[in-house]
Amino acid sequence: MRIEFPHAAREDFHWAQASLRIGSVPGNDLVLAAAQAAPRHMRIDVDRRGWVLQVLEGAGRVYVNARPVHERALLRAGDVVSVGDCRLLLCADQDPGRRPPLPANDARHCTVALRAVAGPLSGKVMALDSPHLLDHRGNITLELPQGDGVTFHVGWRDGQLWLDLHQPSARHPLRVNGTAVHSVALQPGDQIGVATHRLVLEAPGMKAEPVLPATPAPPPETVQPVATGGGAWWLLLTAVILALGIALALLIRS
Numbered sequence: 001m002r003i004e005f006p007h008a009a010r011e012d013f014h015w016a017q018a019s020l021r022i023g024s025v026p027g028n029d030l031v032l033a034a035a036q037a038a039p040r041h042m043r044i045d046v047d048r049r050g051w052v053l054q055v056l057e058g059a060g061r062v063y064v065n066a067r068p069v070h071e072r073a074l075l076r077a078g079d080v081v082s083v084g085d086c087r088l089l090l091c092a093d094q095d096p097g098r099r100p101p102l103p104a105n106d107a108r109h110c111t112v113a114l115r116a117v118a119g120p121l122s123g124k125v126m127a128l129d130s131p132h133l134l135d136h137r138g139n140i141t142l143e144l145p146q147g148d149g150v151t152f153h154v155g156w157r158d159g160q161l162w163l164d165l166h167q168p169s170a171r172h173p174l175r176v177n178g179t180a181v182h183s184v185a186l187q188p189g190d191q192i193g194v195a196t197h198r199l200v201l202e203a204p205g206m207k208a209e210p211v212l213p214a215t216p217a218p219p220p221e222t223v224q225p226v227a228t229g230g231g232a233w234w235l236l237l238t239a240v241i242l243a244l245g246i247a248l249a250l251l252i253r254s
Helices: 229-253
Strands: 002-004 019-023 042-047 050-055 062-064 067-069 072-075 080-083 086-091 113-118 125-127 139-143 149-157 160-167 183-186 191-194 197-202
Touching: 050 062
Parallel strands: none
Antiparallel strands: 002 086, 019 042, 042 050, 050 072, 062 067, 062 080, 080 086, 113 125, 113 197, 139 149, 149 160, 160 183, 191 197
16 A cells, blocks of 8 residues: 655655554554544554455544545545545555556447546446536546546557546546556556546456366266175175075975
8 A cells, every 4th residue: 555645745655564553643653643633543454355444432533535434434546534634645556557458358348337436426327428428529527626627538449448638637636546647548446536536447347257167077986896705705695595595495396
């Protein structure tokens, strides 16, 4: 995880452990000013679900993308966590422009949509062919504060889904997973963010189907050999008794 501090003269903070403790006393991993955070304010844990924020007992309110969090919240790269006047921008460790491309498949025919998880469009799921989202050139325009705006295009190129920035904002960079971008290949689950807008890319068809291991053939049935030697005496005895019984029956009948 990499944490940026927007509009603050502070270097980025890098963290690679399973738990990150944040507060205003020296025992924390990330120390904030006492005027912003409680001595032990919150913790971010990494588990199978991803990044999980937990607000500790006695701490003040925490906001994620301008929404209050009272106890816990799932985080993703590109989210902004606010504590007092301090803002923490969570960034993925890997620059999205340096990722290896997804395997080429027939993904161009899959459904691709942007799900707004924060900001003015929150709660909407918009397919990339939606007429109310795209202009006549297929561009997406998001309105920003103070009459500002940003325009970008998402479309297929060379078997990959690309984001291209056409009209940038001087005050609000366009980001993917927290990293400012101009042109980048997108992958399912990426979060596009600008100002208060947060849009998550949903495109399940872009992911290759998991390769299931082949079911092993059942082993051939083996025929157990008949025991010989001392273990077969009862078979011989049974045969002798049957033979004597048959001979006796024939003798009586004659």
